[in-house]
Amino acid sequence: MFSRLPKSTLILLAFASVYLFWGSTYGAIHIAGEHLPVPVVSATRSLISATLIAIISLLSGKSLRVHGDEWWKLSIVGLLLMSCNNMLLTWGEKLAPSGFASLIVSTMPILIALIERMLPDGDALNGRGWMGTLLGTLGIGVLVWPSLRAAHGDGGASGSRALLGVVVLMAAALAAALAAVLSRRFRFTSDSFVATGWQIGAAGIFNATVATATGGWHRAVWTVPGLGSILYLSVFGSLFGLVAYTYLLQNVEVTKVSTYAFVNPVIAVLLGVFVLHEHLVKTEIAGMAVIVCGVAMVIHSRVEAGKREIVGIAGEAVE
Numbered sequence: 319m320f321s322r323l324p325k326s327t328l329i330l331l332a333f334a335s336v337y338l339f340w341g342s343t344y345g346a347i348h349i350a351g352e353h354l355p356v357p358v359v360s361a362t363r364s365l366i367s368a369t370l371i372a373i374i375s376l377l378s379g380k381s382l383r384v385h386g387d388e389w390w391k392l393s394i395v396g397l398l399l400m401s402c403n404n405m406l407l408t409w410g411e412k413l414a415p416s417g418f419a420s421l422i423v424s425t426m427p428i429l430i431a432l433i434e435r436m437l438p439d440g441d442a443l444n445g446r447g448w449m450g451t452l453l454g455t456l457g458i459g460v461l462v463w464p465s466l467r468a469a470h471g472d473g474g475a476s477g478s479r480a481l482l483g484v485v486v487l488m489a490a491a492l493a494a495a496l497a498a499v500l501s502r503r504f505r506f507t508s509d510s511f512v513a514t515g516w517q518i519g520a521a522g523i524f525n526a527t528v529a530t531a532t533g534g535w536h537r538a539v540w541t542v543p544g545l546g547s548i549l550y551l552s553v554f555g556s557l558f559g560l561v562a563y564t565y566l567l568q569n570v571e572v573t574k575v576s577t578y579a580f581v582n583p584v585i586a587v588l589l590g591v592f593v594l595h596e597h598l599v600k601t602e603i604a605g606m607a608v609i610v611c612g613v614a615m616v617i618h619s620r621v622e623a624g625k626r627e628i629v630g631i632a633g634e635a636v637e
Contacts, residue, residue, distance in 0.1 A: 329570060335562035336578050341420075341585025343555040345594055346547040348416040351408045353544030355537050357529035360404045364522030366552035371515035384508035384516055391504045396517030398497035401524050406490035413483030417590030417598065420583040421461055421606050422487040427579055428454040428616050429495035437499075443619070450615025453608055458484075461605030514560060576617045580610040 323331075350359045375382055384392060411419045428451050434440035443451065462484050506513050529535055566575045587606060590596040598606075 325569070329566070332562040332565045332569075335558055336566065337581050337585060339554045339559040339562070340578060341582040342589055343551055343559075344411065344416040344420045344586040345589045346550045346555065347408050348411045348419075348590075348594060349543055350547035350551065351412050353539065353541045354548075355529065355532070355534035356405050356408045356412070357525055357532055358534040358538045359408050359544075359548060360401065361522060361525035361529045361534075363548050363551045363556065364400050364404070364518050364525055366548070367556035368515050368519035368522050370552065370557050371511065371518065375509075375512050375515065380509055380512055382512055382515070384506075384513060388504070388506055388508050388513070389516060391500075392506065392508075392513055392516040393520035395497045395501050395504070396520040397524055398493045398500070400518050400521030401528075402493035403490045403497065404521070405525065405528075406486050406493065410483050410487035410490055413479055413486060415590055415596040416594060417583075417587035417596055418461070418602065419483070419487050420586030420590075421602075421609055422458065422484060423491045423494070424579060424583040424609060424613055425454050425458065425488075426491045426495050426498070427613050429492055430498050431616050433495055433499050443616075445619075446615050447619035450612045450617075450619060452612070453615065454612030457605045457608030457610075457612055459605075460601055460608060463601050463605075464599055510564060511561075518556065579617055580613045583610065 347359070350363075354362075372382060407419065407423065410422075414422075431441075431443055431447055431451060435443055462481065464480075508516075563575070563578070583606065587598065591598065
């Protein structure tokens with residue numbers, strides 16, 4: 319059905335999917351985390367997504383095998399992205415609003431740039447890249463300022479909880495950034511769709527093990543909102559969003575595709591306000607604007623330098 323549509327229409331649909339589905343995953347993660355233990359959320363959505371990818375691959379005649387020893391490299395990237403990043407993000411959204419979480423995690427391109435800068439064979443940042451990094455750092459400072467004040471004022475408990483949320487969410491962004499850097503260096507040659515299935519599948523097995531070891535399955539209460547959120551994350555966040563993103567990379571300039579990195583947090587914030595009834599103070603709105611500008615500068619500075627692989631993995635990419 320979709321193959322009969324004009325290419326321009328398919329591109330618009332793909333952009334809408336990446337913007338909306340990935341932008342809305344933060345809200346879905348927040349809802350799922352309210353009803354189910356963190357490891358159960360991550361395990362269930364990963365296993366469902368991996369199963370769907372395997373079924374689609376087999377029905378389309380693709381082999382589930384990957385080249386050479388890529389299986390363990392894919393597993394490492396998958397564990398960083400869908401275990402460390404995903405579980406930390408789900409935990410972080412128990413401590414902070416979903417819109418707030420999306421803004422912290424949106425700094426991932428900046429973290430990637432800094433990691434690359436520190437590696438012996440990494441890419442250097444140009445002037446615009448450094449300016450974007452400084453802006454992003456300033457934006458985080460503005461964003462967490464209310465929590466810092468609360469932690470030292472009358473609202474010490476709530477402020478400390480918010481600060482812990484910031485630390486957890488920054489760790490989630492760092493895990494995703496490391497996954498992106500490793501993925502680029504591993505230079506996978508296997509089919510991208512099948513390789514993604516391996517990544518998510520490896521993470522799903524690990525997450526399920528953690529859920530079992532911590533008694534998460536026994537404590538899980540399968541409510542309609544919780545299960546619905548997981549299904550949404552598995553089908554729309556991981557599967558449809560990933561397919562749309564891959565299509566865009568193959569048919570649109572990478573500078574345009576990379577706009578997801580600073581459009582998604584805006585959508586996440588808006589959905590958090592209007593759907594989850596979250597509230598943003600003026601300093602958080604200012605922090606959002608500064609972070610988005612900083613991320614945009616870093617992304618475009620690296621694309622201009624010819625290092626296009628940096629947008630290969632999304633922050634909630636398979637979020």
